[in-house]
Amino acid sequence: MTSTVADRTRAEAIADYALIGAPPVADLQGLVELASTVCGVSTAVINIIDDRFQHQVAAVGFTPATCAREDSMCAVVLADPGPVVVSDARKDDRFATNPFVTGEIAHVRFYASSPVITPSGVAIGTLCVFDEDTGELSPDHQKALDLLAHQVVDVLELRRITRELSQSNEQLELFAGQVSHDLRNPLTAITGFLELAADSPEMVDAPRASWAIGRAEAAAERMAVMVSDLLEYARLGGAKPHRDELSLADIAASVIEDLDSAITASGAxxxxxxxxxxxxxxxxxxxxxxxxxxxxxxxxSAAGTTPRVEIRAQQLVGSWRLTVDDNGPGIAPDQRERVFALMERDVSHDVPGLGIGLSTCERIASAHGGRIGIDDSPLGGTSVWVVVPL
Known part of the structure; x- marks a missing residue:
């Protein structure tokens, strides 16, 4: 593994813990205080080292700070992570010219550290003790320092898991909102067709009633399939969409049927x-x-225009492209990326909604290995395109 790849891997591992820039962690502070006491020195620190900086995330005996990685003593030993004990840093070739030793930053003499290594084997920093006087560390004390370094990882892992569980709960709430959003149109279709059937007395207009009920049943069946598939999609984390041969024209036909009420009401x-x-x-x-x-x-419709919508699909070299054009007010260029974020809407148009739909579209396109974007439409409004690899 080259140093560049190693640095990138370390930075990603550090990012998983959301530690840099976060408020102090009481459990980490407790561990450095214990390390200081066990090792019989006045100063101890947990250093997290990324590709540019050493971040002192908990310390005793001084105020934690951030310094350049090239000034860090712990960055030197992190290249070959393992327990390190140095009685007098002035006599060690690795540290003799280091600013923490020479007096430029500090006057470290005794130095000992144990690496902080994630469960996946990535060394992200050290638990370090040091003093301005020379010293020694017994094998038992070194073992204790190693154990405390393992405890640092346990604390970080517990925080990560707790945070991810919290995010999962938030995502579950958002998914519930998404299901409600995506099922509203088929449900509206069912309601409309059943009302149409109810307004068609059997003896007067039986064929019309039968047709409406059939359409309602078809919409209900599509809704049931959507519920099942969306729940499976959520359970899988959106990582494995089904790969079936299908007709985009058939999909468009079912979409138009589900949106029948909105199309009729707007004259679209x-x-x-x-x-x-x-x-x-x-x-x-x-x-x-x-x-x-x-x-x-x-x-x-909200812009006072009778909607015109064009759904087009074409095969490209190695991919296919779906485009939906309209004659609405359009989306300003500076809004076109932002509107794909969850719960974001185009603030230039006062239209009701939660800002879920385009976020879902971006997620679906991404799950298929594709991309989505917005351009100006030849109809005068918005052109949303999706490109998916074959």
């Missing part, structure tokens, strides 16, 4: 030119297309 015209067979997850790609078309209708 939706045209489809998507006769393309692709490989992907049917439920997720339907959710993506449904969000894009629903947004196009909603924002165009």
């Amino acid at each position: 015209t939706v045209t489809v030119d998507a006769d393309l067979q692709v490989v992907g997850d049917r439920t997720l790609l339907r959710a993506l297309m449904q969000n894009l078309v629903a947004n196009a209708i909603k924002f165009s």
Whole structure:
């Protein structure tokens, strides 16, 4: 492993603990105080060392600070991590010219450290004790320092797991909101078709009632499949979408049917030119297309325009591209990246919504190995495109 790769790996491991710049951790402070007492010195510190700096995240005997990595004594020993004991740093070639020894920063003489190594084997820093007087460390005290360094890792791992569990709960709440968002259109379709059936007395308009009930049943079936697949998608963390052969034209047809109420109410015209067979997850790609078309209708209608929406798909070299164009107010260039973040909306348009839809689309495109972006539309509004590898 080259030093560049090693530095990058170390930086990533440090980032997992969200420690740099965070408030002091009481358990880490307790460990450095214990190390100072056990080793019989007045100063102890936990140093976390990334590719540029040494971060003193807990210390006793002085105020913790940050220094350049090239000035760090612990960075020198981290290249070959292991227990280190130096009676007089002035006589050790590794440290004799170090600013912590020469007096430029401090006057360290006795130095001992044990590496802080993550469960995956990455050395991210040290638990270090030192003094301005020369000294020794017995084998038992060195073993105690090693054990305390292991405890540092245990504390960091516990904080990481606790933080990830908290994030999982937040993601679960957001996912619940997403499911509600994505199922609203099929549910609206079911309600509308059943109301239509109820308004068609059997003896007067039985064929119409039968047709409406059939459409409602189809929407209900699609909703049931979507619930099942979205829950599976959440359980898998969105990492493994299904890879099925499917027709984008068929997906567009089901989306238009689910959005029938919104299309009718707004007077929207939706045209489809998507006769393309692709490989992907049917439920997720339907959710993506449904969000894009629903947004196009909603924002165009809110701007006082009778919506025109065009769904197009084309095969490219090594990929396929889906585009949804509208004649709405468009999205300003400085908003086009931000609107893909969760719970973010285009602040230039006062349109109700939680800002979930485009975030979902970005997640689905990414899960398929693809990209999503926004351009100006030839219709005068927004053009949202998705490119997915074949």
